[in-house]
Amino acid sequence: MSKTKWFTICLIILTLLLSACGQKAAETQEASGVPEEPSTPSIVKIGYAGSPDTLNPGTAILSEAYVMFELTYSALFGQNLDGTYSLDLLDSFEVSADGKTYTFKLKPGVKFSDGTPLTARDVVYSFNLYKEHTEFPYMNTYTANFDTIEAVDDTTVVLTLTEPVPSIQYLTTFLYILPEHIWSQYTGEKVGEFPNSEMVGSGPFILMDYAQGEYIHFKKNPDFYGGVPKVDEVVFQTFNNQDALVQAIKTGQVDMITEMPLTAVASLKNAKDVAVAVGAPLAPDISDIIFNQADPENCPEGGVCTGHPSLRDPKVREALAFATNKQEMIDIVLLGLGAAGRTLIPDSLLPWYNDSIEDHPYDLDKANQLLDEAGYMDSDGDGVREMPDGSKPLILRLNYPSDSTVAPRLSELLAKNWEQAGVKLEISALDPDALTSICCPTFDYDVLIWGWGSDPDPSFLLSVMTSESIPSGMSESGYNNPAYDELYQKQLVEVNPTIRKNLVWEMQKIVFNDTVYIVPFYAKAVQAFRTDRFKGWIINQPKQALEDVTSLVVVEPVK
Amino acid sequence: MKRYKYLLSKVLWASLSIIFVMILNFFLFRVLPGDPARAGVKDPRLTAEAQNAIRIRFGLDKPVINCFESINPLKLGSCLVNPLDTQFFIYVRNLLQGDLGTSYHTNRPVKDMIGEGLVNTIILIGFGQMISIFLGMALGLIAAWKVNTAIDFATLGFCLVAWSLPTFWLGIVLLFTGSTWLGLPVVGKFTPGGGLATGLPMFLDVGKHLILPTLTFSLIMLGEYMLIMRSTSLEIFSEDYILTAKAKGLKTFNILKDHVLRNAMLPMVTIIALNLGFTVAGAIQIESVFSWPGLGLSIFEAVGRRDYPMLQGSFLMIAITVIFANLLAELMYSYLDPRVQAI
Numbered sequence: 055m056s057k058t059k060w061f062t063i064c065l066i067i068l069t070l071l072l073s074a075c076g077q078k079a080a081e082t083q084e085a086s087g088v089p090e091e092p093s094t095p096s097i098v099k100i101g102y103a104g105s106p107d108t109l110n111p112g113t114a115i116l117s118e119a120y121v122m123f124e125l126t127y128s129a130l131f132g133q134n135l136d137g138t139y140s141l142d143l144l145d146s147f148e149v150s151a152d153g154k155t156y157t158f159k160l161k162p163g164v165k166f167s168d169g170t171p172l173t174a175r176d177v178v179y180s181f182n183l184y185k186e187h188t189e190f191p192y193m194n195t196y197t198a199n200f201d202t203i204e205a206v207d208d209t210t211v212v213l214t215l216t217e218p219v220p221s222i223q224y225l226t227t228f229l230y231i232l233p234e235h236i237w238s239q240y241t242g243e244k245v246g247e248f249p250n251s252e253m254v255g256s257g258p259f260i261l262m263d264y265a266q267g268e269y270i271h272f273k274k275n276p277d278f279y280g281g282v283p284k285v286d287e288v289v290f291q292t293f294n295n296q297d298a299l300v301q302a303i304k305t306g307q308v309d310m311i312t313e314m315p316l317t318a319v320a321s322l323k324n325a326k327d328v329a330v331a332v333g334a335p336l337a338p339d340i341s342d343i344i345f346n347q348a349d350p351e352n353c354p355e356g357g358v359c360t361g362h363p364s365l366r367d368p369k370v371r372e373a374l375a376f377a378t379n380k381q382e383m384i385d386i387v388l389l390g391l392g393a394a395g396r397t398l399i400p401d402s403l404l405p406w407y408n409d410s411i412e413d414h415p416y417d418l419d420k421a422n423q424l425l426d427e428a429g430y431m432d433s434d435g436d437g438v439r440e441m442p443d444g445s446k447p448l449i450l451r452l453n454y455p456s457d458s459t460v461a462p463r464l465s466e467l468l469a470k471n472w473e474q475a476g477v478k479l480e481i482s483a484l485d486p487d488a489l490t491s492i493c494c495p496t497f498d499y500d501v502l503i504w505g506w507g508s509d510p511d512p513s514f515l516l517s518v519m520t521s522e523s524i525p526s527g528m529s530e531s532g533y534n535n536p537a538y539d540e541l542y543q544k545q546l547v548e549v550n551p552t553i554r555k556n557l558v559w560e561m562q563k564i565v566f567n568d569t570v571y572i573v574p575f576y577a578k579a580v581q582a583f584r585t586d587r588f589k590g591w592i593i594n595q596p597k598q599a600l601e602d603v604t605s606l607v608v609v610e611p612v613k
Numbered sequence: 614m615k616r617y618k619y620l621l622s623k624v625l626w627a628s629l630s631i632i633f634v635m636i637l638n639f640f641l642f643r644v645l646p647g648d649p650a651r652a653g654v655k656d657p658r659l660t661a662e663a664q665n666a667i668r669i670r671f672g673l674d675k676p677v678i679n680c681f682e683s684i685n686p687l688k689l690g691s692c693l694v695n696p697l698d699t700q701f702f703i704y705v706r707n708l709l710q711g712d713l714g715t716s717y718h719t720n721r722p723v724k725d726m727i728g729e730g731l732v733n734t735i736i737l738i739g740f741g742q743m744i745s746i747f748l749g750m751a752l753g754l755i756a757a758w759k760v761n762t763a764i765d766f767a768t769l770g771f772c773l774v775a776w777s778l779p780t781f782w783l784g785i786v787l788l789f790t791g792s793t794w795l796g797l798p799v800v801g802k803f804t805p806g807g808g809l810a811t812g813l814p815m816f817l818d819v820g821k822h823l824i825l826p827t828l829t830f831s832l833i834m835l836g837e838y839m840l841i842m843r844s845t846s847l848e849i850f851s852e853d854y855i856l857t858a859k860a861k862g863l864k865t866f867n868i869l870k871d872h873v874l875r876n877a878m879l880p881m882v883t884i885i886a887l888n889l890g891f892t893v894a895g896a897i898q899i900e901s902v903f904s905w906p907g908l909g910l911s912i913f914e915a916v917g918r919r920d921y922p923m924l925q926g927s928f929l930m931i932a933i934t935v936i937f938a939n940l941l942a943e944l945m946y947s948y949l950d951p952r953v954q955a956i
Contacts, residue, residue: 101800108720189666246670247720266719266726267914268906269805289805294904297785298799305792307799457917487645487919526661 095273095286096611098588100601101299101308105267105292109250111230112183112190117337117507120228124603125272125288127230127255128172130158131223133510135336135595135604137404139223142280143172143231143256145209153218153549154201160209164279166233167260168252174205179234181213189246196225218549224511231256258283258607267292284610285588290601303328303582310583310591312601316389319580327586332391333598334402335579340515341460341505342398343378343468343572345371348497348532354525355495361532362450362500364441369428370448371569375414377421377475378468383574387463391580395573397562398506398515402576402597406512408559411566421475432476439476449478453492454503456483461503464574468503494527502530512558516542519565533570586612623943627936634932638925639704643677649717649919671717671921675700704925713929714922718915723926730908731930733802737905738892740823741830746885749835753842754869754877760847768839776836784829784902791825798822800904826903830896834888841884845877852876878949886942889934 106119111127114120132142141147145159164172181203184193201214219225233254240248253261258280259272270290274283291308293299300318302308304325314322323330346361353359364370380394393401396411429442439448452468454461462483469479479501484492492498508515520539523529541561548554565571581600583591588609591600599605650667668674678701680692696702707714713723749772756768775783791797798804803818849855850873858868897909904910908927915923 107718110720113720188662189670191663191667194663243670247715249721263805265805265906266721266729267911268801271805291800291805292904293800294901294910295785295788298788298902298904301789301792302799305796305799307792486917487648490648528661 096588097287097289098285098310098606098609099308100288100290101293101302101311102290102601103293103296103299103311103313105290106270109253109261109264110246110248111232111250112187112193113246115191121601121603122253122261122270122290123228123230123255124257125259125606126167126253126257126261127232128164128257129228129230130177130226132603133227135592135597135599135602137402137510137596139221139227143177147222149222154215156213156215156222157206158211158213160211161279162209164256165277166254166256167275168233168236168254170233170235171208172231172233172256173208174211175208176231176234177211178203178205179238180232181229183232183237183245184229187245193229196229199225217547220545220548220551220554221511227510258603259288262287281607283607284590285606288606303584306584306587308584309587310581310600312581314580314582316391316580319389319391322582327584328582329585330580330582331591331593331598331600332578332580333593334400334576334596336402336597336599336602338400338402338508338576338579339505340395340398340400340508340576341458341464341503341574342395343464343574344502344504344530345374345570346497346499346501346532347534347570348495348524349534352534353497354532357495357497359497359532360499361497362448363446364430364448365450365500367428368568369424370430371572372414373421373424373428373475374472374477375569375572376417376424377471377477378414378572378574379416379471380413380574381416382471383464383467386467387460388575388577391578392575393578395575397566397573398518398571399512399558399562400508400576403508403510403512404596405555406558408562410559411563416471418474425475430476437473437476438478447478448476449480450500452479452481452501452503453484453489453499454481455486455489457486458483458503458505460577464503490527494530494532495525497532504530513542513546516545516558516561519570531570533565533568535564535568538564588612619947620944623940627940630936631929631933635705635708635929638928638932639701640677641928642919642921642924645919649673649921672700672703675703677701713926716915716920716923718918718920718923723922726911726923727908727926727930730906730911730927733905734896734900734907734909736802736819737823737826737830737899737907738889738896740827741834742885742889742892744827744831745834746838746881748831749838750842750874750877750881752835753839754846754873756839757843757846757850757873758865758869760850769843772836772839775832776840778833780829780833780898781902783832784826784899787825787829788902791828797825799825802905826899826905829899829902837884837888838881841880842877845880846873849873849876879946882942882945882949886938886945889938 102118104116104118106114106122107116108114108119109122111119111123114123128143130142130144130147131139134140143160143164145161147159148157149155158177160172160174160177166172181197181200184190185197185200188194199215199217199219201216204212206212236252236254237245237248251264258275258278260275261270262273263271269292272288274286276282293302296313296315297318299308299311300314300322303311304322306327319330322328345365347366348354348357348359348361349366350359384390384392384394394413396408396413399407401407401409425439430439430448432439433444434440440446441448452465454465465479465481469481472479489502489504493502493504506515506518517523518528519531519533520529520542521534521536522539524532524534538561541557541564545554545557545561548557579598581598583600589612590605590609592605592608649671650664650673665674676691676694676699678699679694679696680689704714713727715721716723716726719726752768752772756765759765788799792799798821802822803815804822855868855872858872896907897913899905900907900910901913911923912927914920915927
């Protein structure tokens with residue numbers, strides 16, 4: 055009797071489970087099979103490999119947060135995918151003859167998403183907020199040259215600068231206009247702690263719902279002044295697993311993915327209703343091979359400057375550049391999805407990228423010849439060269455951050471390449487923080503593989519190689535060239551775009567010829583979207599970012 | 614009286630452990646190299662002034678404790694500072710007021726972040742543990758009853774294989790197969806943007822999202838429970854009282870339920886309690902494979918960003934869970950086995 059009871063219970067549970075499963079299967083079929091009725095909102099679902107750190111534009115650091123700000127806030131200028139700028143909140147602007155006074159005319163009738171009108175006073179409030187809060191990581195670097203900001207009337211703002219700037223567009227493109235009536239309730243330290251969970255702004259999208267690290271959900275702003283988005287809603291869903299991203303787009307759970315493992319590209323290209331888009335990233339990360347050039351005679355405070363003496367000889371660095379097979383690195387590390395690098399200024403940073411620089415070809419004979427000429431011979435026949443005075447073999451420590459996905463293979467290829475030029479590498483991965491502590495301004499290393507995030511303006515990347523950046527730890531190479539420093543200061547205040555471009559190009563030439571870094575490649579952005587869901591994704595532009603506002607305001611459902 | 618004393622000593626030890634963890638947590642993360650003002654950010658735009666301002670905002674400009682520098686507690690500094698104005702004292706004071714601080718990374722109260730993560734983790738672990746405990750015990754019991762038969766070998770083999778699979782690998786395999794064949798979701802705990810349904814549809818949606826991570830978790834945990842249950846039951850089967858029960862003509866089911874299961878519970882309770890404590894943080898791999906927004910994932914991120922308040926808060930929370938789970942197990946012993954309290 056009890057045995058049968060036991061079986062009955064099991065049977066009931068089994069039936070329940072099966073029916074639940076069946077029901078679910080039926081549901082999913084229904085969802086994909088029945089065409090959408092016009093009344094259901096069109097929702098773009100984005101599989102996102104990150105999530106914003108905070109929605110407060112003042113304290114945000116991650117680029118993911120800026121993607122959200124671009125959707126919900128207006129700025130004076132907007133950034134285009136070809137490196138140019140267009141008017142966003144502005145109708146027009148004028149600049150005085152001395153380049154120090156800008157008069158901005160705002161578009162009339164702009165409203166925040168809570169219905170309050172956006173006036174010149176909000177612009178003044180926002181700019182002053184960014185300027186006053188030195189604990190905001192980035193914002194006050196843009197406002198450093200701002201002297202006074204005044205609202206003349208509801209739609210006119212006058213900005214005076216302490217000195218002329220090359221690009222007011224760049225300086226103001228990330229200065230999002232916040233509603234004064236909400237933000238002015240918070241003062242002092244409280245501003246940084248304000249979670250801004252409503253995100254009241256005037257951009258093309260309005261925040262609906264947000265769960266930290268899970269998803270962020272927007273709806274279109276029907277009153278947007280610059281062309282209302284064609285989709286009703288946008289959801290960014292955070293994925294912590296890139297394989298899951300690929301699986302999600304294959305199975306149609308998301309409509310677009312912002313990243314993927316490069317190994318998945320081939321299989322996604324063959325997947326049904328999925329298109330893979332490859333282009334230069336909007337905000338590229340540049341990998342670099344860094345030589346310790348800090349001089350022990352002139353070591354910065356707190357530094358030890360134990361770099362291998364040979365690396366302070368430009369001939370050795372040049373020889374190592376000839377001994378570096380960049381194409382092999384691109385083929386193996388990036389599976390071909392990249393272009394050979396020159397300097398820290400990447401190929402997508404138009405018009406600042408100097409494409410006239412002739413790259414060192416991979417030439418081992420030339421590398422060996424250069425090292426022989428400079429006196430670095432292998433006197434004891436162990437396959438490793440020694441210093442010209444025979445004192446120290448060319449055995450270099452190579453460190454890279456343990457969280458890097460490219461560095462492990464890159465370093466092995468490098469070791470293989472350089473060994474053939476008689477230079478031996480001792481490779482070890484380090485925790486990024488440990489790496490920072492040996493890097494700079496300590497200079498307790500020989501060679502590093504690391505990278506930089508980039509910015510639309512070249513100044514920041516160029517500043518890394520100035521001697522001014524050595525004591526602060528921003529310069530990882532310890533490179534010191536007064537001629538370069540002078541050009542840097544010049545371009546910083548050059549108002550004429552053509553002259554500035556020439557200065558920037560000249561600077562790239564200097565650091566390339568001195569082989570301050572070897573930049574192995576510029577990686578491509580690889581993204582994918584469903585072709586059966588939405589159309590109009592912006593591809594084939596100099597830069598690619600399908601998650602950027604530029605695409606999301608124009609995509610529309612496939613009928 | 615003895616029982617009361619036993620209880621009191623256990624509770625006392627538990628509280629001492631928690632205080633020790635509180636102090637250790639504070640220094641542990643600060644001994645690590647690295648600077649929270651720069652961790653996770655490698656951007657030339659972050660100027661030295663901005664970094665200093667960030668340090669001040671986090672309170673990291675103050676000395677760790679008297680006689681030591683800020684940031685690194687291994688470097689000697691001035692002893693002539695107001696002890697009330699050191700990081701350690703502020704930490705203890707806030708903790709006593711129930712304030713776990715504000716996350717450096719998200720600028721949100723750590724208490725909220727841990728709360729959200731913990732709820733999600735408990736949902737995942739709770740279902741997974743329940744399934745694996747019940748199934749593991751049932752399979753173990755059956756295998757022991759049918760020892761050295763095909764049923765025994767099959768269950769044993771299956772459980773051993775499942776137990777020895779790498780968690781992330783099993784997760785990814787299930788993710789691929791489950792999403793391709795059954796159309797199961799691969800990310801998060803529910804579908805955002807679906808009008809945020811409430812009630813039954815919402816419940817079903819969460820359930821659908823739970824299937825794959827829970828299955829992974831249960832399969833991995835199943836083996837341990839099954840093996841322990843099987844070996845304990847085998848021992849019990851050889852006891853004289855089982856023979857007596859059989860001789861009395863009791864039904865098989867009753868023998869298993871009343872005589873074997875009850876006696877096999879002791880080692881099971883130990884292992885369940887231990888696992889409950891550890892799995893709060895131990896589901897990191899499953900949480901990252903399925904992007905399940907649990908506590909393990911937040912801790913993993915906090916380590917990379919040197920988010921001291923988040924790390925301190927969550928490690929304290931985990932320590933408390935482990936200590937309480939152990940305490941609970943010990944209290945359970947005295948209930949299950951009256952001999953224990955005599956210690």
